[in-house]
Amino acid sequence: MRVLKLIRKNSGRHLLRTSLTILGMAIAVMAFAVIRTALDAWYAQAEASSPNRLVVTSAISLTFTLPMAYETKIRSIEGVTNVSYAQWFNGTYIDTKNFFPRFAVDHTTYFDMYPEYIIPPDEKADFFRERNACMIGKRLADRFGLKLGDPMHLTGDIFPGDWDFVIRAIFTGAKENTDEGVMFFRFDYLDERMREEAPARAGQVGSFIVQIADPSQAAAISEKIDAMFKNSLAETKTQTEEAFSLSFVALASSIVMGLKVISILVIGIILMVLANTMAMTARERVAEYAVMKTLGFRAFHIIGLIFGESLLIACLGGVLGILFTFPVVGLMKAALSDFFGVFPLRLVTLLLAGTTSLVVGFTAAVFPTIKALRTSIVDGLRIVD
Amino acid sequence: MPKAMVQVEGVYKSYWRDSLEIPVLRNISLEIPEGEFLTLMGPSGSGKTTLLNLLAGIDRASQGSVMVAGSDISNLDESALARWRHRNIGFVFQFYNLIPVLNAYENVELPLLLTKLNRAERKRQVELALTVVGLADRMKHYPNQLSGGQEQRVAIARALVTDPNVILADEPTGDLDKQSAEDILALLSQLNRDFKKTIIMVTHDPRAAEKAHVIRHLEKGELVNS
Numbered sequence: 001m002r003v004l005k006l007i008r009k010n011s012g013r014h015l016l017r018t019s020l021t022i023l024g025m026a027i028a029v030m031a032f033a034v035i036r037t038a039l040d041a042w043y044a045q046a047e048a049s050s051p052n053r054l055v056v057t058s059a060i061s062l063t064f065t066l067p068m069a070y071e072t073k074i075r076s077i078e079g080v081t082n083v084s085y086a087q088w089f090n091g092t093y094i095d096t097k098n099f100f101p102r103f104a105v106d107h108t109t110y111f112d113m114y115p116e117y118i119i120p121p122d123e124k125a126d127f128f129r130e131r132n133a134c135m136i137g138k139r140l141a142d143r144f145g146l147k148l149g150d151p152m153h154l155t156g157d158i159f160p161g162d163w164d165f166v167i168r169a170i171f172t173g174a175k176e177n178t179d180e181g182v183m184f185f186r187f188d189y190l191d192e193r194m195r196e197e198a199p200a201r202a203g204q205v206g207s208f209i210v211q212i213a214d215p216s217q218a219a220a221i222s223e224k225i226d227a228m229f230k231n232s233l234a235e236t237k238t239q240t241e242e243a244f245s246l247s248f249v250a251l252a253s254s255i256v257m258g259l260k261v262i263s264i265l266v267i268g269i270i271l272m273v274l275a276n277t278m279a280m281t282a283r284e285r286v287a288e289y290a291v292m293k294t295l296g297f298r299a300f301h302i303i304g305l306i307f308g309e310s311l312l313i314a315c316l317g318g319v320l321g322i323l324f325t326f327p328v329v330g331l332m333k334a335a336l337s338d339f340f341g342v343f344p345l346r347l348v349t350l351l352l353a354g355t356t357s358l359v360v361g362f363t364a365a366v367f368p369t370i371k372a373l374r375t376s377i378v379d380g381l382r383i384v385d
Numbered sequence: 386m387p388k389a390m391v392q393v394e395g396v397y398k399s400y401w402r403d404s405l406e407i408p409v410l411r412n413i414s415l416e417i418p419e420g421e422f423l424t425l426m427g428p429s430g431s432g433k434t435t436l437l438n439l440l441a442g443i444d445r446a447s448q449g450s451v452m453v454a455g456s457d458i459s460n461l462d463e464s465a466l467a468r469w470r471h472r473n474i475g476f477v478f479q480f481y482n483l484i485p486v487l488n489a490y491e492n493v494e495l496p497l498l499l500t501k502l503n504r505a506e507r508k509r510q511v512e513l514a515l516t517v518v519g520l521a522d523r524m525k526h527y528p529n530q531l532s533g534g535q536e537q538r539v540a541i542a543r544a545l546v547t548d549p550n551v552i553l554a555d556e557p558t559g560d561l562d563k564q565s566a567e568d569i570l571a572l573l574s575q576l577n578r579d580f581k582k583t584i585i586m587v588t589h590d591p592r593a594a595e596k597a598h599v600i601r602h603l604e605k606g607e608l609v610n611s
Binding site for chain 2: 003005006009010012013287288291292293294295296297298299376377378381
C-alpha cells in the first residue's frame, strides 16, 4: 500500500537522524531490559521460594545460632509436616574471589523439602553414604570444571580449619530460577568436628526450615513457633521463606530502588529521543501536510502518517534493542555469576521492552500530530512561501 | 451562456493580529463561467492569494458566500471540505510542493490514493496525466532530478489527475525562467482549451495574464475592474 510506502520513505528521509534515533532507542531498550533482568535476579530467590516453607532464625540476628534440639519441639506443632536445618558455612574455595553459597544441611530431611533440586538417585545414595561427601549444582560444576569424585578443599573462617570434601552428587534445578551455584555438605560432618574442636558450638544450627501442610496457616504457625521459644536464651524469628529471601533484598534496598529509578529514567530517555525526532520531523513537514490536506487528505491520514512513522522507528529500535539484550545479558550473567545464582532473561521482560517501545512510539507522536493538525492549510503553505 | 462555475457573493475576509483586525478582502462578488481562463492580478498584499484560497476551500470567508462547482463551500465542515476539494479542485502552487521522497509517478498518484480506483486504473490515470504534461519519460524521476519547469509540470499533472472541475494556480510561473514559464502557460492554455477546464490563475506577470480570457484586478482587497 502506498501510504505504508510513504511512511517508510519518510522514515528514510534523514537517514542519519533516523538511524541514530533507532540506535539510541535500541540502546535504551536494551538497557531497560538488562536492568529489569538485574532486578529479576535480585528477586529470583524470593520467587523460587515455596509457600509451604518457613524459615526459623535467631530473633537477634542471622549470625546467632539456635539449639538443634528445637527441631523436635517445632516438629510437634500442629500443621508442621517436616523440619530440617542448615548452617551457613562460608569459607574459601582456592581463592576468596571464588564466592558461592556453602551450606551444611541435615541431609536426611533437607532434600525432601527441596524437590526443586533434582539429584540422580545413585548419586544421592553416595552422598548419604559418605560423611565428608558434598553435593554441588551443575552451574557450579561447570564454573570450576568439577566432576563426580573430585575433591573439594575449603578453608574455613566461621568454622576454622581445613575442610576436605568429595563431590558425590551434582544436582540440576527443576525450575528456571533454581540456583545451581550452591554447595551442600552434611551437617553431621560439621557438627562432629565442632564437638571435637569447639564443643560450645556443637549442636547449634543457623536456621530451621519448617514444612507446613497449609500455606494459609503460615502466620499462625510462625507465631506458635516464636511463642514456644519466647523468653528462652535463644528466641526465634519465624517467617515465610519468601519473606526471609526478601529480607536479603532489603539489605540492598538502595541498589534495588536505584535500579528501578534508572529503569524508569531510561524509558523517559527513550521517549525524549523519539519525541525530539518526531517533533523535528513534523515541523519540517508542515508544508507537506498542508499540501496533502489541499489535495483532499483528511486529519486521520495525517495522524496515520505521523503515528505510522513514529511507531515504525520505535518498533525498529525496540526489535534491535531486544536483539542486543541477549548477548549483553549473557555477558552480565557470566560476569555476575558470583553474586546472582540466577540471572533470568524472561519472556515477560522482552514483552515489557517491546510494549514500552510501542507505548513510547505512540506517545512521541501525540504532540507533533496535534501541532500538524492545528496548523491550518494556509499557515502551512505560508512556510513554503 | 455557460453556467457559472464560481459564484462569490459579498465576501469579506479579515485576519486578526492580537486585537487588531486586518481586512484583506472587502465585498468581493465574482462570477466565473465554466470553461473560463481567468487571471487575478494585483500588487502584493492586495488579496489575490487569499481569494484563491477561499475558492479552493482551504480558507474561510469572514462573511459572504462562496459557491464553486455547484457547492456552497462556506458551510462545509473540514472533513466534507477535504472531500469536496479532492473531487473538484486541482491546485498548482508557485513552488510546486512535490513530496521529495516520491518520484513523479508517485507524486501524481497521491490524490488517487483517496479514491477507490485499483492499481491498474490508477496507473492508467497517472500515465495519462504525465503524458498530457509531456513527462511520460520522467515518471521514475524524483523532484530533485527534475528542472523547475518539469517539477511544475508534475505538479500540474497531480492537479489534473483527479479530473477536477477547476484548476487554481497560485503564481505557477513565479519561480521559473522565461522559457519554462512560457511552457507552463501554454500547458494551462491547452488544459483550458482541449479539456475545458476552468482555470483561475494568480499572477504578477502581465505576459502570463495575457494568456487568460479574462483579467481581474484586485487592489487593497477590492476588485477594481474587469
